Amino acid sequence: MLSFFSKPRIRGGVHAEEHKAATAALPIASNFPLPKKLYIPLQQHVGKAAEPVIKVGEKVLKGQLLAYSQGMISAPVHAPSSGxxxxxNDYPAPHPSALPIRTIVLATDGKDEWLASPVITDPFQLAPEDISLRVGAAGIVGLGGATFPTAVKLNMGRENHIDTLxxxxxxCEPYLCCDDRLMQExxxxxxxxxxxxxxGMTNSPGANLHLPEGGRPGIKTTNAVVAVEDNKPHAFLAMKTAAKPYSLIKVIQIPTRYPxxxxxxLIRYVTGREVPVGCRSSEIGVTIHNVGTAYAVHKAIRHGQPLLGRVITVAGGAVKRPMNVEVPFGTLISELFDFCEVNPEVTARIIMGGPMMGDAMPHTGLPTVKATSGVLALTQSELKNTDEQPCIRCASCVSVCPAGLRPLDMANTIRTNQLExxxxxxxxDCISCGCCSYICPSNIPLVQYFKYASGEVMARQQAQHKAEQTRRLIDARNARLERMALQQREEELARxxxxxxxxxxxAEQGALV
Known part of the structure; x- marks a missing residue:
């Protein structure tokens, strides 16, 4: 059962400057011109990259499968338009390194012609397993930034008996308001x-979750809570109105505080439950999805449309026409910036995502993907002063850490290379939220230390794993050679x-003669 608290249970966090006013009041722009070319990476999700099923020169329709998922943790990729x-081939990835990643290049034909797909009259007559299968086939992943395959989480919902969605x-990220507009519209x-x-998460046959309040629900159902920050009153009202007929869905306001x-x-605030270290939220009966993911599920099940694009916030001081715009995946940042009239001369930094957890992009020739919630063109005045000063031992970083860590102590051990x-x-347990760096009066880039250390620890673990694997192979080879030598000796002795x-x-025969 849900348990709500009169007093907020929030650990750490900061009240970051929002910078949302320029775009929050504007409706979603749907007049973005279709790009002549789309660059569609095969790795847009957690897990294994998708494997192409098309060939160079092949004509495809909008929504057609381009690459299938590999394994349980993966997601397929579809054509965002016809062409x-x-x-x-390899193309620079939307990552700070811009290292090449396998990418499909699609030349659009301007027709935007859809692949025909059957329409389901009443999706609630489908088995829950069918919902998961269709969501997985549509390539839907978490659109809040995690990009974990949604179908896997729906399956875990049935397996773990989730009671709260x-x-x-x-x-909560500054500048971003694509989800706000999505909820409003x-x-x-x-x-x-x-x-x-x-x-799709129901493990009880006959649960009729489509019934409005006053209807007769099934044997066992799952409660849903839509949590909207209190700085989004219009989105809260729209969601509360839309959810009013359904008793299983509650819409609540939560405090505006990053992260x-x-x-x-969010789970701690809404339910009062703590997710243990090393555990998934599904293990305590809770699962969480983004509002954009829910919208994508609606389109996939109701209209048979796979995940082909999303609403993206384009903002920042260098943007003349900041907006929330709906674009197909594979659109280059440069085309977004041209549409929004970004001034490259005053652009000091390009960020994909939000300024707190987003990544700085090296150039604009990179494609948008499923994880792209926003693209920011920031001026120098919008960037924090990077002149690092000695630590004054104020412990501000400790008080704002939502994970309850001691950032300063961690940074000191990293400086001395004591990664263990x-x-x-x-x-x-660090989520790289950037709260510690944001609040630090000495401008110590704490989160950069942690990102470096995480990468170094992973690299060392991979090197150790490789060394162990090599050692096992050498031991197996030596054992095989010993067996072969022993066999040869036995064969020689037998010979x-x-x-x-x-x-x-x-000799005996000669003696007889």
Missing amino acids: VILDV IINGAE RAEQIIDGVRLMLH MGWDRQ ATVDLGLK LAAKAERERLK
């Missing part, structure tokens, strides 16, 4: 997606014994 496949409408579709998720959208923070000690201090026996018999 011709130009290439399947939380829909994350916090959107498409609340009914989001709520429908939530209902479909509830149906309220962190899953563990850093891990013991909780490095793996000598047989030869001696033949000579003995020959």
Whole structure:
């Protein structure tokens, strides 16, 4: 059962400057011109990269499968528009390194012609397993940034007997307001997606979760809570109105505080439950999805449309026309910036995502993907002063850490290359939210230390794993050589014994003669 608290249970966090006013009041722009080329990476999700099923020169329709998922943790990729496949090759990834990643290049034909798909009259007549299968086939992943395959979480909902589904409408990152506008403009579709998720997570046959209040629900159902930050009153009202007919779905307001959208923070506030270290939220009966994910589920189940694009916030001081714009995946940042009239001369930094947890991009020739919630063009005045000063031992970083860590102690062990000690201090629990760096009066780039240490620990673990694997292979080879040598010795002894026996018999025959 849900348990709400009169007093907020929030650990750490900061009240970051929002910078949302420029875009929050504007409706979603749907007039973005279709790009002539789309660059569609095969790795847009957690897990294994998708494997292409198309060939160069092949004509495809919008929504057609381009690459299938590999294994349980993976997601397929579909054509965001109709056109011709130009290439399947390496192309710079939307990552600070811009290292090449396998990418499908699609030349659009301007027709935007859809692949025909059957329409389901009443999706609530489908088995819950069918909902998960269709969601997985649509390539839907967590659109809050985690990009974990949604179908896997729906399956875990049935396996772990989830009693609470939380829909994350916090959107606590500064500048970003794509989810805010989505809730304001498409609340009914989001709520429908939530209902479909509830149906897909049901492990009880006959649970009719589509019934409004006063109807007769099934034997066992799952409760849903849509959590919206209190700085989004219009989104809250729209979602509350859309959810009113359904008793299983509650819409609540939560405090505006970064990082309220962190899953563990949100779960703690909404339910009072703590997710143990090393455990998943599903193990305590809770699962969480983004509002954009719920909207994508609605489109996939109701209309048979796979995940092909999303609403993206384009903002920052260098943007002349900041907006929330709906674009197909594979659109280059440069085309977004041209549409929003970004001034490259005053752009000091390009960030994909929000300024707290987003990544700085090296150039604009990178594609948007499923994880792209926003693209920011920030001026120098919007960037924090980077002149690092000595620590004054104020402990501000400790008080704002939502994970309850000691950032300063971790940074000191990293400086002295004591990475094992850093891990013991909780490095793996750090979510790189940036609260510690944001609040630090000495401008110490704490989160950069932690990102470096996490990468170094992973690299060392991979090197150790490789060394152990090599050692096992060498040991196996030596054991195999020893077995072969022993077998050869045994065969040689057997051959000598047989030869001696033949000579003995020959000698005996000669003596008889």
